[in-house]
Amino acid sequence: MSDFLRAPIAFLYKMGVTLRHRLFDWGVLKSERFDIPIICIGNITVGGTGKTPMAEMVIAYMAQTHRVALLSRGYGRRTKGYIEVQCDSHYRDVGDEPLQIKLKFPETVVVVCEKRADGIRRIQAEHPEVDLIIMDDGFQHRYVEPKINVVMIDATRPIQHDHMLPQGTLRDLPEVLHRAHYFIVTKCPDRMAPIDRRILRKVLIQAAYQRVYFTRFESFRPQPIYPDEVQEDPFTVSHRAVIALSGIGNPKPFVNTLHSRYEVVVEMTLNDHHVYRMRDVSRIRELLAEYPDAVVVMTEKDAVKWTNRNKIPAEVRRKLYYMPINISFIEDSATDFLQKLEEDVRGEN
Secondary structure, three states: OOHHHHHHHHHHHHHHHHHHHHHHHOOOOOOEOOOOOEEEEEOOEOOOOOHHHHHHHHHHHHOOOOOEEEEEOOOOOOOOOOEEOOOOOOHHHHOHHHHHHHHHOOOOEEEEOOOHHHHHHHHHHHOOOOOEEEEEOOOOOOOEOOOEEEEEEEOOOOHHHOOEOOOOOEOOOHHHHHHOOEEEEEOOOOOOOHHHHHHHHHHHOOOOOOEEEEEEEEEOOOEEOOHHHOOOOHHHOOOOEEEEEEOOOOOHHHHHHHHHHOEEEEEEEOOOOOOOOHHHHHHHHHHHHHOOOOEEEEEHHHHHHHOOHHHOOHHHHOOEEEEOEEEEEOOOOHHHHHHHHHHHHOOOO
């Protein structure tokens, strides 16, 4: 799309989003409240801001004292309606991120449903033991009014300098951030200047109760997707040759991390929520033949799509790794955030 067309389309898109919010504000469209606490983890931009690692952090903490369920739209799935995710579900049926979370937390109820209110009602009916729902990516939805909104902000794409789609990456209006309770600023530089933090706080905070936390992604040594087929740890070798594979919204931090630690011989960057097919397996096989000393390193989100052992040749399976990540808090501790979140869930604030 030419730059000449982006600006007017972005203007029209902004008008449509603004009208939709007004219809909710005027009561023409209805937001539904539920008697179960709901934590919504969302953002107002396209691309990866860290919603899934944040959801995993909140699940791990809240599951100590609550029976937690995760509700997601299941973006990119080929199915419709309400589906409860199982550990043996196919990512095409339930979405890659919900499956990733279910595999990491098999005891947690994970549900996909594009109509969030219907999904909440089904969870309450079929899992009466659940006393807390985490709603993934529902900040724009507005048909459900959560108790707590956690909004993820990408430090590398400041919203005050961004534009609406398709001119920029904003899919919602910065003015609606008054509905947020917590802002988690992700991908902060290692040495983020205090003035930059002050500027972001000034931009984001519109109400006294809102809190801002600054974080960065912390990545760990790549792990094999098929550990039973790996004979030795390839990452003990210095300058390990790797093929970087990613199908996520913003692959730059992932690829940059690999470049800083290993010798990246090929970058295979695909669209967000890419559906892997046999031609992708064949391409990886060709690259491994071309670079016999290399291994493939992908994101966790991509790894759940490479778990069908029968469709992947043995010589490829032995070379498949993923890089685990989590969110590391810079100023305040993660415990501070999680404890305050728990207080809000219990209504102690």
